[in-house]
Amino acid sequence: MKNTVHESLQAAVSKQIDLLWEDELAFLKKITSYRSTLGNEAALQNFMADYFQRVLGLEVDSFVPDIKSLSKHQAFSVPEWPYDGRPVVVGTALNGKVGNGKSLILQGHIDVVSAEPVASWDYPPFEGTIEGNRMYGRGVQDMKSGVAAFVFAYRAIMEAGIELDAPLTLQSVIEEECTGNGALAALEKGYTADAALIPEPFGQKVVKAQVGVIWTRITVKGVGAHTERAHQSVNAIEKSMVILNALKSYQSHVNSQPKHDDFKGHPHPLNVNIGKIHSGDWPSSVPSECVMEARVGFYPGQDPQDIKDQVKAWLLEKACEDDWLKEHPPEILFYGFHAEGVALDDTTSLFHELEKSHEAVSGKPLERTEITCTTDIRHYNLHYGIPATCYGPVGGNMHGINEWVDLDSLKEVTAVYADFILRWCGIRTGDERGHS
Ligand SMILES: [Zn+2]
Structure with missing residues (x-):
């Protein structure tokens, strides 16, 4: 009986993802229009905070990293720039109450690298041009599409009227491309959970290790x-x-x-x-x-x-x-x-549940990948005992000319995140709601 309830709710969420698809594309185009390079993240972070609060109904905490206290942490990276006016944005879902599910962080960075030489691009880098099945622009792959995926996964759940059985936070961080201090600041501020997922764009493969x-x-x-x-x-x-x-x-x-x-x-x-x-x-x-x-x-x-x-x-x-x-x-x-590099244990429930979600949505087995770059997952795994990995869309030319993301893949990743949230956090059904 319970499975049937879950299945019908999952179907309701899939329907919402379809209905919201044009909005998701418009959202990705909008956030791509911000030139959120190092030191220029404020405008986009203010947009994200407003979106979290106004559209997703999240409780928002927008805060500037406290570098003095962060500098004592062994994972701190030394910056050569100030942090004033460059917030990290955390949104806590009010429809996720402590229940029988497991808590979750969905995190993405909105900082992007320079688009120079802009004259070499075939598309304006900060417009998000759709051509065929792709969107082109600086940061569409790394990783504004990933941010769009979890924002719309959550929005679909919310608009389907579902309450989650565990706390969920959505985070928009800075400085993944140079220090990782944005993610570290959120962790140090106390935003922890039973797991964290970051939709960095490694072709719908799950990250097993990073250098x-x-x-x-x-x-x-x-x-x-x-x-x-x-x-x-x-x-x-x-x-x-x-x-x-x-x-x-x-x-x-x-x-x-x-x-x-x-x-x-x-x-x-x-x-x-x-x-x-x-x-x-x-x-x-x-x-x-x-x-x-x-x-x-x-x-x-x-x-x-x-x-x-x-x-x-x-x-x-x-x-x-x-x-x-x-x-x-x-x-x-x-x-x-x-x-620091990190090698992950891929037998944890995080990997198992993600595997189920990926298979349910794509019909294919989930492949592992080892990446020759770094991501914010290191902080969660190495210093806070929080299992964390990356799973995100297919794209190309990260940090290069004509960066793009595959839009079918983005839609599939959105559905995988929605499915994963429901599996991981659990669904609060009618009779359980009365007890909280
Ligand atoms: Zn990235």
């Missing part, structure tokens, strides 16, 4: 001069090539070592990316300084501080092979990501 990530900034000094005295000067750009090659050789070195069990099947799990390089301002001047920034990946189980020490030692050793750099060693700093 750790650190950022480094390397400053190489030269001796600037007018080019007519170039023979008496030292070109910082040319000297920085020694460091660039050292970063590449570090990458080859770590990938030649035995692989972590979860990454055995991956051809190249550890990436070192030189993401920024700045030097010089005049073709006829020898540059005095060259600053490069890189991102370094490493396996779960390794301490980010050990990796920082290792990278620094490697670069300084290679610098010594150059006469100039031996006497004038580069300055090596670390900021931003101080993110």
Whole structure:
């Protein structure tokens, strides 16, 4: 009898997802229109807080991360920017009461990386252009579509008139792309649960493991001069090539070592990316300084501080092979990501229930994936004992030109989230409502 009730409620939710589909597309287009890069998240976060409150009827807590207290946490990443006016938004569902179900956090980040070079795009990056079965735009894949999925999964449940049998919170966080301090701030503020799901877009596969990530900034000094005295000067750009090659050789070195069990099947799990390089301002001047920034990946189980020490030692050793750099060693700093890797136990009820929801909606078995980047799931698993993983839509060109999300997949993921919420949190039926 109870199963039949649940099944009919699930059918009512599926119907709502269909009815709300145009609204979901409009919502994704709307949130894509915000240029929510680092430091510019406020307008979108205010929109999210308003949407949570006005449309979803959630109790909203919008708060700025308390960096002074967060900085004591071992998972804290050192930022180089202020947090004023850049809130994390948490919405608590009022139709989820403590009952027999399990509590749940659905979380997504609304920060996006730069869309430059914008001129290379075939679509305006901040409009959310639909063409065929795709929407194009910066952040549509990573991960505004995921945010749309859980927002509309919840909205469908709410509009079907269903009460949940456990507390549910929806979170819109900042800084997943550089520190993870937004997610950490929500956890430190006391927003915990029996599990957390993050719809990062890994092609409707569930994340089994992710690497750790650190950022480094390397400053190489030269001796600037007018080019007519170039023979008496030292070109910082040319000297920085020694460091660039050292970063590449570090990458080859770590990938030649035995692989972590979860990454055995991956051809190249550890990436070192030189993401920024700045030097010089005049073709006829020898540059005095060259600053490069890189991102370094490493396996779960390794301490980010050990990796920082290792990278620094490697670069300084290679610098010594150059006469100039031996006497004038580069300055090596670390900021931003101080993110440990994580390998998950995929036999927990979180994986089992998600598997059931994915199979029920898509008719296919749920595949696992190991990702060579980081996500916010590390905080929940490593520091708060909360099982957490990622499951989100299919898309392409994340962080690149013409980023897109597959819209059929987005709709399916929305349905999977709705099904999962009902399974995990449980449904409060008529007779139970009277007892609360
Ligand atoms: Zn992401």
